[in-house]
Amino acid sequence: MQYLLQVDFPHNGPFGDELTTAMSELAKDIATESGLISKLWTENESEKEAGGIYLFNNLEDAERYLKKHTDRLTSFGYENIRGKIFLVNEALSKLSLPKH
Amino acid sequence: MQYLLQVDFPHNGPFGDELTTAMSELAKDIATESGLISKLWTENESEKEAGGIYLFNNLEDAERYLKKHTDRLTSFGYENIRGKIFLVNEALSKLSLPKH
Numbered sequence: 001m002q003y004l005l006q007v008d009f010p011h012n013g014p015f016g017d018e019l020t021t022a023m024s025e026l027a028k029d030i031a032t033e034s035g036l037i038s039k040l041w042t043e044n045e046s047e048k049e050a051g052g053i054y055l056f057n058n059l060e061d062a063e064r065y066l067k068k069h070t071d072r073l074t075s076f077g078y079e080n081i082r083g084k085i086f087l088v089n090e091a092l093s094k095l096s097l098p099k100h
Numbered sequence: 101m102q103y104l105l106q107v108d109f110p111h112n113g114p115f116g117d118e119l120t121t122a123m124s125e126l127a128k129d130i131a132t133e134s135g136l137i138s139k140l141w142t143e144n145e146s147e148k149e150a151g152g153i154y155l156f157n158n159l160e161d162a163e164r165y166l167k168k169h170t171d172r173l174t175s176f177g178y179e180n181i182r183g184k185i186f187l188v189n190e191a192l193s194k195l196s197l198p199k200h
Contacts, residue, residue: 004140004142004153006106006142006151006153008106008186016189017191019189019192020189020191020192023192024192027192027195027196028195028196031195031196031197031198031199032198033198036196036198038193038196038197038198039193039196040104040193041188041189041192041193041196042104042106042186042187042188042189043186043187043189044185044187045187047184049184049186050186051186053104053106053153084108084144084147084149085144086108086142086143086144086149086150086151087142087143087144087145088140088141089116089119089120089141089142089143091117091120091124092119092120092124092127092141093138093139093140093141095127095128095131096127096128096131096136096139096141097131097138097139098131098132098133098137098138099131
């Protein structure tokens with residue numbers, strides 16, 4: 001079973017290459033999280049939002065990380081952090097893979 | 101550039117295998133969408149929510165599909181459909197890949 005953690009929050013910058021520079025060490029640290037399969041870092045400069053889409057191989061680690069990350073973002077000064085955990089329907093996801 | 105479309109909405113079921121059966125034809129049709137790289141189908145039975153996380157290879161197709169899918173979900177009777185489009189920060193996402 002794969003569990004998807006969806007996080008987003010208002011973010012005034014930096015974006016793009018500046019975000020990469022600012023967050024590189026945190027990104028490397030996140031790679032060591034127990035149960036993590038992948039994290040996609042997301043950003044929207046025009047909407048002033050950012051977030052992350054995570055896959056975990058178990059629910060407990062997804063829940064543990066959501067609490068840890070929400071606390072960290074709050075300590076950075078972020079507010080209105082939205083976090084949701086879903087089960088991935090792997091059968092439907094496979095059917096939706098383009099054939100090319 | 102990869103664009104991530106994040107969609108979620110209140111959903112009273114079906115879930116799991118019953119969702120797979122109900123949505124298989126739609127899932128196959130979504131595989132043919134222009135610009136689509138992948139869709140992860142998401143569901144949370146306890147929170148009564150469902151959604152999808154899509155990757156597109158261009159912004160225009162992500163925006164076009166969000167409107168199309170929102171209209172389709174509305175026609176199915178869904179309400180409070182939340183859709184957000186983000187740019188993927190590929191450099192940070194690569195740094196967060198576990199090394200195992």
